[in-house]
Amino acid sequence: MKRPWGKRLKIKQRFSRDIRINAIGFAKLIAYAVFRMYLVISRKQIRVVPIEKSIQIILKERLSVARFGDGEFKWMFKDREPDNFEKNSSELASALLKVVKTSRPGFQVCIPDAFDGLTQYRRLDAFFWAGQLGHHGYRWVRTLSSKRTYLDSLVTRPYMIYKDRSQGDRLFKLIKQIWDKRHVILVEGSETRFGVGNDLLNNAAKVERIICPAKNAFEHYTQISKTITDLIKNIDDSDILVLVSLGPTATVLANDVNFETSVQVLDIGHLDLEYSWMLMHADEKVPLNYKYVNEIENGDKVQSVPSKFLQRYNSEILIEIK
Numbered sequence: 468m469k470r471p472w473g474k475r476l477k478i479k480q481r482f483s484r485d486i487r488i489n490a491i492g493f494a495k496l497i498a499y500a501v502f503r504m505y506l507v508i509s510r511k512q513i514r515v516v517p518i519e520k521s522i523q524i525i526l527k528e529r530l531s532v533a534r535f536g537d538g539e540f541k542w543m544f545k546d547r548e549p550d551n552f553e554k555n556s557s558e559l560a561s562a563l564l565k566v567v568k569t570s571r572p573g574f575q576v577c578i579p580d581a582f583d584g585l586t587q588y589r590r591l592d593a594f595f596w597a598g599q600l601g602h603h604g605y606r607w608v609r610t611l612s613s614k615r616t617y618l619d620s621l622v623t624r625p626y627m628i629y630k631d632r633s634q635g636d637r638l639f640k641l642i643k644q645i646w647d648k649r650h651v652i653l654v655e656g657s658e659t660r661f662g663v664g665n666d667l668l669n670n671a672a673k674v675e676r677i678i679c680p681a682k683n684a685f686e687h688y689t690q691i692s693k694t695i696t697d698l699i700k701n702i703d704d705s706d707i708l709v710l711v712s713l714g715p716t717a718t719v720l721a722n723d724v725n726f727e728t729s730v731q732v733l734d735i736g737h738l739d740l741e742y743s744w745m746l747m748h749a750d751e752k753v754p755l756n757y758k759y760v761n762e763i764e765n766g767d768k769v770q771s772v773p774s775k776f777l778q779r780y781n782s783e784i785l786i787e788i789k
Contacts (some may be wrong), residue, residue, distance in 0.1 A: 475580070492594035498601025506582070511608050513582040514616045516784040518625065519634070521577070521618040522641050528714045531650050531732040533718045534577040534620035540607045552656075552682045552761050559685050560720045567610050574725055577620035577734075578611065583609070587612045592628040611789045623736035626745040627752060632727035635745045639667075642738070646671045647697075650704050654720065655697060655712040657787075658759035659768045661712050661739040663776050665746060676780075678787040681759055681767075684716040687788055691716065692723055694786055699728045710735040714761075737762075 471656060506512065516524065525532060545555040553559070567576055586653040587656040598777040600607075609615070621628070625642070626635035651671045655661050658681045662668035677698070679691055691713075701708060709724060709732040711717035721734040743755050752763050757773060760766030772780050 473757055480638050486593075488591070492590070492597070495594050495598035499597035502601050502604045507604065507607070510613070512613050513578070513608060513713065515578060515580040515582060516616060516618050517769055518579055518619045518622055519638060519641070521622050522638060524618060525575075525622070525639065526645050528732050529573075531574045532577050532618060533569075533574075533721040534623065534734045534736060535563075535567060535621050535718065536579060536736075537603070539563055539718050543610065544606060552767070553685060554683055556685070559715060561717075563715060564610065566722045567716055569722055571726075573729075574722065575618050577618040579621055580619040587630060588628050589630055591615065614652065623738040624741050626741045627749070632745075639742060640744065642788055643667070643670055645733070646708050646710070648672045649673070649706050649708045650702070652677065652698065652707060652709045652781075653696070654679060654691070654709065654713060654717070656684065656713055656759060659712050659739070660758050660772060660780065661710070661735070663757070663772060663780050665739070665743060667739055667742050674783050675785045676783045679713055680717075680789065684713050685719070688716060689720065690788055692720060694788060695720065695724050696727050698785070699724075699730055702723055707731075709735070712736060712739070722777070724752070730763055
């Protein structure tokens with residue numbers, strides 16, 4: 468029996484799309500290979516600790532970390548795509564450049580574990596990073612040092628991008644130990660709702676939230692930073708942990724707040740989204756109804772917090788910056 472015409476058309480379209488994706492991906496891999504050859508010729512070795520070891524180091528040494536993904540590097544060069552939640556600015560670029568150059572005890576800069584091979588990542592994610600480094604990597608490495616060893620900025624993405632997704636549960640259990648029985652101050656966008664609706668933060672002794680604008684938070688940087696430091700100074704607890712999920716603003720805050728207060732500060736990024744996707748056994752990035760997901764279409768269309776979570780969420784909010 469012949470297949471219906473509509474079904475044959477869909478199969479043909481899917482085949483054509485896969486051919487196109489693979490062709491573009493192959494071109495990105497070639498560009499990436501050229502970039503890696505450039506690193507060898509120029510003797511610019513960029514060392515990055517793999518994800519699990521990075522988490523273990525953060526846990527053991529109680530490090531504060533600022534993470535640079537493709538977005539932060541692009542904001543640093545003022546070439547982030549315009550339809551984004553944080554606009555390019557000279558002030559943000561200068562602040563990020565300062566952070567990526569920072570080196571001091573107790574603080575670590577994180578960059579993607581993508582400079583020495585991509586075999587740990589799923590096909591499309593390997594294509595993505597090959598394209599990013601093959602095109603932008605030459606500029607990015609000018610801000611990095613061959614004399615340093617960086618931690619992996621993808622510590623906040625332990626599930627979706629990896630071939631071995633079975634490691635997700637183990638890595639999340641390790642990450643949760645960082646805030647086990649500790650007082651957590653969570654600095655997040657108004658639609659981030661980190662840990663709401665799941666048990667990611669359930670083992671913390673206490674969770675309190677500072678709510679910031681969901682878009683262009685860096686325009687409020689001085690107010691946000693002062694609010695955090697003032698709050699810390701008024702809390703009689705030497706074991707405070709500050710988690711910041713606020714785009715590139717989090718990268719800058721992690722450095723500045725740790726420097727000013729000596730409190731551990733983690734630029735925690737998409738960790739909550741990744742945890743939600745792992746619990747769902749999601750095969751691709753999907754919407755999460757009441758959480759902002761900036762990397763998918765219409766991910767900024769966010770519903771209200773469900774009533775069953777609302778009371779607890781509201782009780783955790785200390786300050787809201789608008």
